[in-house]
Amino acid sequence: MRIIIAGTGMVGSTFAEQLSLEKKYDLVLIDNDGEVLEEVIDRLDVMAVKGNSASVEVLKQAGVNQAKILIAATDSDEVNLLCCMTAHALNPSLHTIARIRNPEYADQVYSMREIFGISMLFNPEKQAAEEIERLLRYPALLKRDSFVNGKLEIVELKVVKGSPLCSVSLSHLNMIVKCRVLVCAIVRDGACFVPGGNFVIKEGDKLFVTAPANTLSVLIRNLGISKHRSRRVTIVGGSTVAYYLADLLTKDNVEVQIIERDEERAAEMAELLPKAVVLCGDALERSLLERAGIKDADALISLTKEDEVNMVLSLYGNSFSVPQIITKLDRVEDHKIIDSIPMGTVVYPRKLCSSNIVRYVRALYNQTGAATAIHTIADDQAEAIEFVVDSTTQNRGIPLKNIKIKENVLICAIGRGARIEIPNGDSSFEEGDTVVIVSVRDEVIMSLNDIFH
C-alpha cells in the first residue's frame, strides 16, 4: 500500500517514522527542501521526491495514481488543502488527510471536509491543547488516554517516595485503591513490560492503570494524590497551542494568564482572547514570574517554541512548587533524560496526532476488524488498542482462561453496552463488545484476531 506524505517537517517525519516501523507500507515523501529529504532517506526505507507537493508533476512523480493515502503535513494549511484537492483530482479513490491548524479555519473544518473531499483533517496544536485541558482536570495524573467513548481510561502514575503503592504486589493493589483497576504496563529503568499478579511495585516505577472513568476519582483519592482542579493557570508562550488551550480554559471559567515575549504577538493574543490576562515579557526572568504571581498558580504550562526554554521554565515552576506542571516538547525525546528532570507531564504535539493517523492507515490496510482507537503508552514502548468484536472475531463466547493469547498482550477491559468490565479468566468476548488490549511493541496488532496464539 503506497502512502504519500507531503511535507517532512516535524509532524511529517514523525508520521514517516511511525509508519515505517510497521514495514507494511510503501512510503513516498515530498518536500521542497532536498537536504531534509536526504536526511530522512538515510534514516528510513522510503522514497523521496523533491518539489512542491501541490503540483501535478510532483504528485505524479510520487506515484499518486498507485497511492492509497495522501497525508498533507506541510507548514501551510493552504498548500495542504491544494495538495489534497489536486491529488484527489488525479486519483479519485485516494484517501486524503490534511493538517489544518490555523484557528481562523477551525470553525469551518467540517464543511471543508465535504467541500474539498478530504477524508480526515488533523490539527496537532488543537489536539495538544485538548490533551493539556484533559490533564488539567485530573492534576494528579501524568497522562490520560480515553477509550470506549470516554468510559475507560488508561492513566499514567509515577510511584513517588512514600506512596502507599511502594512494595505492594499487584494482587493486593485492589485492597489499597478499593476499586477495580488493572495495571496493564509498567516502565521500570526505561524498560516496559506487562506485569503478572505477583509483581511488586517499587519507588520510581511508572504504572499504566486501566480504570473505568467513573472510578478515576476514587482511585486518586485512595492513593492520597488527590489535588483540587487547577483554577489558576499560567501559560508561557503565545503559540497556537496556547491560543487553543486558553480558549478552552476561559470558556470553562478558568483564570488564564499568558506570558509572551513578543509585543506584537502578545497584542494579538489579547485581541483573540478577551477573557485571558496577557503579559508581555520574558518569562525566563524569575522576577517576572514572581510578579505574575506564580506562587499562587495551580498550574504552569510551558508552550514556547523552544524545548530548552520550556524545560527551564518548568524547572522554575518546580522551584516555586507549582502543583501541576506541563511541558511541551517538540524535539527532545529521550525518556531517560526527561524522567530525570522534574518537569511534570510532558506533551508531544507531533506524536499525539500520529496515533490517529496510524489508526486510519491501519484501518485502510486491513478493511475489516480494524482498531477503533490506538494510543501509544509507556514511553512509546506499548500500544493500547481498542477493537470492536464482530462476526469475524475468533474465540467468541469462550472463557478467556481457555484461550491462548500471545505473550506481551494483555486484555485490559471489555465494554458491553453501558458496562465496562475489567476481565478475569471467566470473561469472554461477544459480538458487539468493545475490547481494549495493551501490546508491548514487538509486533503490530492489526486486528483483534492477531492477539490469539
Place this chain on the structure above:
Amino acid sequence: MNYKMMGRFNALILAIEGVFMLPALIICLVGREYSVAMAFVYSMLITLGISLVLFLLTRKAKKDFFASEGLVCVGLSWIVMSLTGCLPFFLSGQIPSFVDALFETVSGFTTTGASILSEVEHLSKGILYWRSFTNWLGGMGVLVFLLAIVPVGGKNEGFTMHLLRAESPGPSVGKLVPKMRKTASILYLTYIVLTVGDILFLLFGGMSVFDAVCTAMSTAGTGGFGVRNDSIASFSPYIQWVCTVFMLLFGVNFSLYYLILLGQVKAVFKSEELRLYLGIVIGSVAMITLNISHAFQSVGEAIRQAGFQVASILTTTGFSTVDYETWPTFSRSILFVLMLIGGCAGSTSGGLKIMRVLMLIKATGRNIGQILHPNKVRKIRIDGQVVDEKTLVNTSFYFFAYMALIFISFLILSLDTPSLLSDLSAVVACVNNIGPGLEMVGPTGNYGSYSILSKLVLIFDMLAGRLELFPMLVLFSKSAWVRRA
C-alpha cells in the same frame, strides 16, 4: 563504527558466495573433473566456515548502522569476497600463484575481465564457469543481491540506501520504488531476464549451452571473461552481433528498463544520457569504420568489427573479435578515449559514466559562459531537472580523484617498464573495469608479466573503479578504523 554489524554483513555475503560455488562444483562433477571438484569442495568449506565463525562472533551485534559503516562495509566485503572467491583457482592449481588467482578473481568480480592467463581453453569447465559467474555476480553487485533476499531489520533501515549507493554506479543513485528490498529485486529480475534473453539468442546461433551461459554471464556483468583464447573472434558473425547488441543493452541505465515496464517509453527516449550514449556509439563506429574499411573485404564486416569493439570498450566489457593493435592510430585513439568514458550510470558497466561526462560538459560550458558574463545565473539541467550544485561539485571531485588514482597507479606501474602506453592503458583498463588495454595488454596480450607489486596496485584499481573510488579510499582513512567519529 559498528564492527560487529559489519562482520554480520560479511558473514551473509560469504554465505551467499559459498552457496553460489555449488553450480560450479556440479559442473565439475558432471565433467568428471574430480580434482577441481575437490578444490571447490574445500573452497566452499572454507568460505562457509569463515561465514559461520563470523556469524557466531557477531550474534550480539547492535543494529545501529549509519552511512560511514555502510561505506566501509562495502569496501571490506568486496575484499573479503575476492579473497575467498580466488580459492577455487588457487586450490585447484589451475592458477598456481595466489596473487595471480586473486587478480583473476578481483578482475572477475569487478567485471574487468583482465586476465593473467594466456590460455583459457585448457582450464577446467568448473573453473571457466566460476570465472564467468564472478562477472555476473559482480555486475549487479552482491550487496544488492543481499538487499533483495534478506530482510534487514532495525529501526534505521535507511542505511540500506548507502549500500545501494556504494555499490551501484552513478553520481545520483535513487530507488525505483519506496521499498529497498523491492528495488533490489526489480534490479536483479531485470538483470536475470536480460541474461536469459542473451543465452537464448546465443543458443539460437548454435553456441553450446555451456559456452552460451558463460558468455552471456560475462556479457551481462560487462565483464568480458571469454571461454576461448581469442575471446569472441572465432564465433559466427551472428553471435558477434548478438554480443554487440547485448553489451550495449547492459550498458544502459537499468532504471530505464523499469520505465519501459511502466509503459513510459517516451520518457526513455528523452533521456539525455541514453541519447549521448547512443550518439557516442554511432559516432565512434562511423569514424572507425571509415578509418579501417580498407583493411576489410566488405564495409559490412568493417562495421561489425568496429561496432563490436566500440560496444565492448565503451560498456567496459572487454570482449574482442579482432586484434585492434593492428588498426591505425586514429582508431586506437578513439578506443582509448572510449575507455575513459564508460557506460551509463545505473548499468553494470564501469568507467567514468556517461552521466558524469554529461554533467562535466554542461558545467564546463556554463563556466565558460560565466567568464564572459560574470553576473549570469544559470542552472544545469538534465532531462529537464535542475542538477544540484552539490552534485556538480561532488562530480568534479570525483573526476579529480579518478584522474589522481590513474596517475598514481601509472607511476607505480612504470617501475616495471614494459612500455609507457602499456602501463597507462593497463591502469585505465583496470580502473574502468574494461580488461584489455593497448600494446602489451591489448586483446592478444595479458597481465601475466607484471610484477606482484603492479598486480596488487591493479587489484586495488579494479576494486576502486568498480565501487566508484570512495568505498575503497575510505579504507585508508583513519576514521574508518576508530570506534568514534
